[in-house]
Amino acid sequence: MDPIKSIVQEEMEILKKNIQTRMTEEKVNASGRTMKSLTIQVDQFGGILFGSSVFLNIQKGRAPGAVPKNFVEIIKDWIQEKGVNYSDYMPKSGAVISQEMKLQGLAGAIAHSIMKRGTLLHRKGITRDIYGKAIGDTLGRIATRVGDSLALEIDTINNKFKKNEDSK
Numbered sequence: 001m002d003p004i005k006s007i008v009q010e011e012m013e014i015l016k017k018n019i020q021t022r023m024t025e026e027k028v029n030a031s032g033r034t035m036k037s038l039t040i041q042v043d044q045f046g047g048i049l050f051g052s053s054v055f056l057n058i059q060k061g062r063a064p065g066a067v068p069k070n071f072v073e074i075i076k077d078w079i080q081e082k083g084v085n086y087s088d089y090m091p092k093s094g095a096v097i098s099q100e101m102k103l104q105g106l107a108g109a110i111a112h113s114i115m116k117r118g119t120l121l122h123r124k125g126i127t128r129d130i131y132g133k134a135i136g137d138t139l140g141r142i143a144t145r146v147g148d149s150l151a152l153e154i155d156t157i158n159n160k161f162k163k164n165e166d167s168k
Contacts, residue, residue: 005042007145011138012040012047018134019049026128028058030081059130061121062114071115075107 016038023029037052068074079086080103089102097105117123 002044003149004146005044007149008047008142009040009042011142011145012042012049014141015049015134015138016040018137019051019131022130022134023058026130028128028130030078034058055131057119058128059132060127061119061123063122064114064116064118067111067115072104072107072111075111075114076103079103079107079110 019038020029020035023035029035034052034054037050039050041048041050084106086102086106087099089106091097091105120126121128
């Protein structure tokens, strides 16, 4: 593998691990799907880290607005995967309802709140650094390592040129 491509590949793998570590530290990995969505693609032009479309939401929260059709189901899955206790959930009417209805009601209330007001992270203007610093650090290391590699390559070429000139 080309030495520069190898450097980019190594650094992209480190970036992926660093982001996954931050997700674990910040407890934003209920199901593991978002973390598992991280994939790396490296070619002769550079590297790309692909991930789920929710990555921006993990770092900055979600603004109010349109939600996917299955948003209540997504929230239900999140409640269960996160281990949120919904057994005490009581609808506004005060009616006695089954556990499944409690889950459905809580998920619906959360989905409605997010749709109308956005997430707490967004409303408070908080940014959780899940990937920002990691990306900056990675770009710095790639620049340094690629620069060093190119300098070494240039020195090697110069030395070969000098040897050819000296042997004439």
